Amino acid sequence: MERRLAVIDCGSNSFRLVVFTYTDTWWKRTDEIHEAVRVGEGLEASGALQPAPMERALETLELYAHFCSATGIDEIRPVATSAIRDASNQAEFLAAARERSGLSVEVLPGPAEARYGYLAAVNTTTLSDGVVLDLGGGSMQLTRVADRAAVDARSWPLGAVRMTERFNPGKRKRTEALRQHIATELASAPWLGEDGRLVAVGGTVRNLAAAAQLAAGMPSYGIQGYRVSRDALGDLIDRFSSGPPADVPGIKYARGDLILAGAIVIDGVLEAGGFDAFEATEAGLREGVFFERLYPGALSSDVRRDAVRNLASQYDADFAHSEHVARLSLEIWDALRAQGLHAGDDAERELVWAAAMLHDIGVAVDYDDHHKHSRYLILNAGLPGFSPRETALIGQAARYHRKGTPSLGEFEPEMRRGDAALLNRLAACVRLAEQLERSRDQTVHACEVVVLDGTAELRLRASGDTRIARWAAQRQGDLFKRAFDRELSVV
Amino acid sequence: MERRLAVIDCGSNSFRLVVFTYTDTWWKRTDEIHEAVRVGEGLEASGALQPAPMERALETLELYAHFCSATGIDEIRPVATSAIRDASNQAEFLAAARERSGLSVEVLPGPAEARYGYLAAVNTTTLSDGVVLDLGGGSMQLTRVADRAAVDARSWPLGAVRMTERFNPGKRKRTEALRQHIATELASAPWLGEDGRLVAVGGTVRNLAAAAQLAAGMPSYGIQGYRVSRDALGDLIDRFSSGPPADVPGIKYARGDLILAGAIVIDGVLEAGGFDAFEATEAGLREGVFFERLYPGALSSDVRRDAVRNLASQYDADFAHSEHVARLSLEIWDALRAQGLHAGDDAERELVWAAAMLHDIGVAVDYDDHHKHSRYLILNAGLPGFSPRETALIGQAARYHRKGTPSLGEFEPEMRRGDAALLNRLAACVRLAEQLERSRDQTVHACEVVVLDGTAELRLRASGDTRIARWAAQRQGDLFKRAFDRELSVV
Numbered sequence: 001m002e003r004r005l006a007v008i009d010c011g012s013n014s015f016r017l018v019v020f021t022y023t024d025t026w027w028k029r030t031d032e033i034h035e036a037v038r039v040g041e042g043l044e045a046s047g048a049l050q051p052a053p054m055e056r057a058l059e060t061l062e063l064y065a066h067f068c069s070a071t072g073i074d075e076i077r078p079v080a081t082s083a084i085r086d087a088s089n090q091a092e093f094l095a096a097a098r099e100r101s102g103l104s105v106e107v108l109p110g111p112a113e114a115r116y117g118y119l120a121a122v123n124t125t126t127l128s129d130g131v132v133l134d135l136g137g138g139s140m141q142l143t144r145v146a147d148r149a150a151v152d153a154r155s156w157p158l159g160a161v162r163m164t165e166r167f168n169p170g171k172r173k174r175t176e177a178l179r180q181h182i183a184t185e186l187a188s189a190p191w192l193g194e195d196g197r198l199v200a201v202g203g204t205v206r207n208l209a210a211a212a213q214l215a216a217g218m219p220s221y222g223i224q225g226y227r228v229s230r231d232a233l234g235d236l237i238d239r240f241s242s243g244p245p246a247d248v249p250g251i252k253y254a255r256g257d258l259i260l261a262g263a264i265v266i267d268g269v270l271e272a273g274g275f276d277a278f279e280a281t282e283a284g285l286r287e288g289v290f291f292e293r294l295y296p297g298a299l300s301s302d303v304r305r306d307a308v309r310n311l312a313s314q315y316d317a318d319f320a321h322s323e324h325v326a327r328l329s330l331e332i333w334d335a336l337r338a339q340g341l342h343a344g345d346d347a348e349r350e351l352v353w354a355a356a357m358l359h360d361i362g363v364a365v366d367y368d369d370h371h372k373h374s375r376y377l378i379l380n381a382g383l384p385g386f387s388p389r390e391t392a393l394i395g396q397a398a399r400y401h402r403k404g405t406p407s408l409g410e411f412e413p414e415m416r417r418g419d420a421a422l423l424n425r426l427a428a429c430v431r432l433a434e435q436l437e438r439s440r441d442q443t444v445h446a447c448e449v450v451v452l453d454g455t456a457e458l459r460l461r462a463s464g465d466t467r468i469a470r471w472a473a474q475r476q477g478d479l480f481k482r483a484f485d486r487e488l489s490v491v
Numbered sequence: 492m493e494r495r496l497a498v499i500d501c502g503s504n505s506f507r508l509v510v511f512t513y514t515d516t517w518w519k520r521t522d523e524i525h526e527a528v529r530v531g532e533g534l535e536a537s538g539a540l541q542p543a544p545m546e547r548a549l550e551t552l553e554l555y556a557h558f559c560s561a562t563g564i565d566e567i568r569p570v571a572t573s574a575i576r577d578a579s580n581q582a583e584f585l586a587a588a589r590e591r592s593g594l595s596v597e598v599l600p601g602p603a604e605a606r607y608g609y610l611a612a613v614n615t616t617t618l619s620d621g622v623v624l625d626l627g628g629g630s631m632q633l634t635r636v637a638d639r640a641a642v643d644a645r646s647w648p649l650g651a652v653r654m655t656e657r658f659n660p661g662k663r664k665r666t667e668a669l670r671q672h673i674a675t676e677l678a679s680a681p682w683l684g685e686d687g688r689l690v691a692v693g694g695t696v697r698n699l700a701a702a703a704q705l706a707a708g709m710p711s712y713g714i715q716g717y718r719v720s721r722d723a724l725g726d727l728i729d730r731f732s733s734g735p736p737a738d739v740p741g742i743k744y745a746r747g748d749l750i751l752a753g754a755i756v757i758d759g760v761l762e763a764g765g766f767d768a769f770e771a772t773e774a775g776l777r778e779g780v781f782f783e784r785l786y787p788g789a790l791s792s793d794v795r796r797d798a799v800r801n802l803a804s805q806y807d808a809d810f811a812h813s814e815h816v817a818r819l820s821l822e823i824w825d826a827l828r829a830q831g832l833h834a835g836d837d838a839e840r841e842l843v844w845a846a847a848m849l850h851d852i853g854v855a856v857d858y859d860d861h862h863k864h865s866r867y868l869i870l871n872a873g874l875p876g877f878s879p880r881e882t883a884l885i886g887q888a889a890r891y892h893r894k895g896t897p898s899l900g901e902f903e904p905e906m907r908r909g910d911a912a913l914l915n916r917l918a919a920c921v922r923l924a925e926q927l928e929r930s931r932d933q934t935v936h937a938c939e940v941v942v943l944d945g946t947a948e949l950r951l952r953a954s955g956d957t958r959i960a961r962w963a964a965q966r967q968g969d970l971f972k973r974a975f976d977r978e979l980s981v982v
Contacts, residue, residue, distance in 0.1 A: 028857070028858065029857075029858040029859075030854060030858060031858065032858060062958070063958070063959050063962060066930060066956060066958060066959045067929070067930050067959055070930030070931065070932040070934060070955075070959070071930060071931045071932060072932070222859070314855075363521060364805075364806075364855070365867075365868055365871050365872055366519070366520075366871050366872045366873070367519065367520040367521060367522070367523060368520075368713070369871070373871060376856075376867060377856055380856050380857050380860070380864060381856055381857045382857070438558070439557060439558050439561030439562060440561060440562045441561035441562060441563070443561060464561075465557060467553070467554070467557060468554050468557045468558060468561070471554060
């Protein structure tokens with residue numbers, strides 16, 4: 001059964017209504033309304049929500065409430081963060097919001113806000129130990145993560161709107177004052193210097209990652225998992241300081257005047273923590289609120305598995321087939337590794353599994369060229385927990401699961417040395433398994449590989465006639481030879 | 492409930508198993524196995540199926556039978572055409588096929604084969620009066636169509652394999668002999684000279700259309716509805732005569748040696764019938780067999796409506812919303828036409844409806860950029876009954892249903908004068924209707940438009956609060972003004 005949760009995020013910079021639709025097997029965002037309310041405008045100077053921003057905020061809440069009642073949303077979670085939290089006239093605003101929209105807005109204390117950012121990060125990346133940075137318009141939260149658990153969290157009034165209003169960086173002196181301020185503030189988190197990765201959350205982060213991705217000439221299918229080095233961030237800060245930031249590709253117009261301060265705050269965290277990069281995720285506070293509802297204990301037990309299963313469940317009509325192809329692919333890959341025909345690591349093994357699970361989802365678009373459609377769906381829907389490079393490898397392996405000579409294509413700039421050979425191995429294993437399961441009835445239970453001189457002999461265990469499987473698999477000798485440098489023989 | 496029909500097409504050139512999955516609301520091809528069996532090899536000279544091709548055919552049938560039993564197909568329809576029909580040892584082949592595969596292959600008489608080609612054509616194009624050409628490896632069928640009914644049909648042994656074996660065209664003299672032969676044969680169809688369109692079916696046709704489309708620099712999302720002029724066909728024949736045909740982009744390698752004879756046969760039909768072009772469809776005999784099962788009376792009552800509904804049903808989670816947006820879009824478009832703000836014809840009206848029905852299907856890929864995903868699905872799944880130009884306009888209108896300034900983009904070469912303005916109208920109507928239905932609850936029942944001087948006043952009839960609808964619609968003033976040169980006012 002499909003259920004729907006609407007999260008209304010009353011941020012200091014923008015208000016956003018996001019509808020999540022979910023069942024027992026999949027979830028996705030299905031609607032969104034975004035308004036650049038800037039309720040925090042003028043707050044830094046006066047300490048109170050100003051009349052014009054407050055009126056914009058109330059009108060927007062009214063509209064969101066109408067939308068939710070009209071569309072019959074099951075549940076609504078309106079939450080407010082820094083600007084409203086810190087405003088001296090918060091009570092007045094909340095009362096007006098309730099009266100005009102019927103919505104009871106929950107003001108999140110700093111630690112609660114930090115927790116949702118943390119939930120967004122650990123449920124969409126493989127972060128196990130390190131720090132989550134969540135930069136909003138009003139505040140910034142840092143959460144220390146150990147073995148996926150939040151072990152410490154703090155909030156600082158270092159949001160992008162606030163820092164822009166207070167320091168208006170750009171000229172050297174004002175920028176220097178902002179940097180100084182950040183360093184002083186961050187002295188209160190001594191654990192920042194410890195080891196681990198830095199995962200960053202929020203609109204500023206997404207814009208910076210998109211700009212860095214474009215600047216590096218990478219193909220762009222979203223910024224999920226994209227790693228922005230400190231050097232790349234420094235280059236962006238230089239560009240924002242020397243011309244209109246909104247002219248930098250990847251930076252949205254409405255965020256142009258805030259992005260410099262935000263970038264400097266993030267750079268200050270990298271400096272204070274000795275990080276050489278941050279990883280971006282597309283998820284944020286809103287997803288954090290949703291994940292608390294979706295996952296028992298608010299945590300996915302395996303982010304990558306869940307991402308692959310989520311996508312497969314949305315498109316795949318024949319799950320038994322995909323799971324069987326995944327099993328056979330892994331058996332082949334494992335056997336070949338055991339026989340010394342490749343030395344792939346466990347991360348590669350996970351890519352084999354993911355590509356096999358998703359190879360056929362493109363049939364949902366059209367049977368013709370469905371291998372290409374599978375790639376399109378994988379790249380565009382995205383796979384949280386996998387880096388852009390890994391997602392591209394999974395997409396390319398699906399693309400080449402039927403025919404053609406695997407190539408990295410437009411993803412070349414994203415790839416590492418050896419990835420072309422890795423892709424050959426992925427495609428060869430998935431293609432061979434697909435052919436063993438060509439009859440789609442799991443006739444071939446399992447397979448073993450025995451290497452004899454120049455030949456890899458694939459031995460099938462099966463419950464019925466394997467003629468179609470052998471016939472189909474034997475045809476894949478060319479790619480197998482290219483990937484593993486052995487003749488293929490299916491017996 | 493999903494049902495599956497496997498059609499096994501034992502053609503003279505290739506054998507093909509196609510699985511159609513269908514429910515009460517949608518259908519699509521979900522699997523396919525193709526083998527270049529060339530069962531007709533050597534038939535022209537000897538009159539009988541030769542041992543080697545016959546063995547290839549029997550092995551392929553065995554494989555197909557295994558596939559069907561393994562995948563639990565509900566129903567199998569194995570049919571054979573010209574080569575097997577005409578072979579002196581047909582009975583021997585059919586008995587061997589039954590023994591080795593368990594399949595009872597039905598040999599289609601010429602008129603039955605022609606009928607399936609006709610059903611493929613009239614159910615995937617808007618052909619009402621004219622001729623359907625179905626060119627296979629062994630034979631060619633022509634069916635005369637009047638008011639969508641088949642009123643005459645004939646089969647000629649002019650298939651591409653047969654003509655290649657007999658005439659081996661390429662050199663001027665042999666080509667001339669083939670042309671002469673075709674002209675003589677076609678004298679027996681006097682109605683060929685009558686009026687109407689020519690729709691063509693079959694693998695040769697699909698290859699020729701793909702090559703012509705590429706030669707004309709058109710973006711290629713399949714050849715459904717693509718019109719190949721006689722001049723373009725002549726150019727292709729020249730290229731096939733002067734170098735390896737398989738080197739011509741669009742021509743598949745396995746068809747390279749047959750395509751010239753096939754092209755000359757089709758050119759002979761254009762000549763004999765005085766046609767200046769043929770329209771290609773991707774459907775063929777196999778779809779004809781399936782349509783006989785799918786449609787009452789074997790005929791779609793409205794090809795375009797069915798194509799749009801088929802696609803919408805596969806992806807759209809909120810049909811009530813799409814249908815309401817379609818209704819409102821048409822009300823707006825109709826009212827603006829009645830008030831003289833545009834002079835679009837009924838074909839344009841159908842595009843408005845289609846774009847509105849399909850605007851949101853991309854949410855099935857991902858909410859982010861779902862307007863772009865809608866276009867991708869529309870272009871790649873295709874819309875039988877619409878030309879490539881029309882399909883592109885529907886796709887672009889869906890692409891611009893949320894934001895952005897509509898543009899023809901890569902489809903420019905496909906378009907006619909005035910299509911940029913037409914696209915503005917489509918996008919403006921759909922976008923406005925989408926906003927009136929932003930709450931997705933059909934609050935706005937209907938709308939009228941009153942034009943007062945420079946302003947078009949949109950008057951809403953509604954059952955509830957229209958604040959969100961008015962607010963959202965009013966924002967679309969810019970595109971409305973661009974499309975209809977009037978200020979928009981929503982009341």
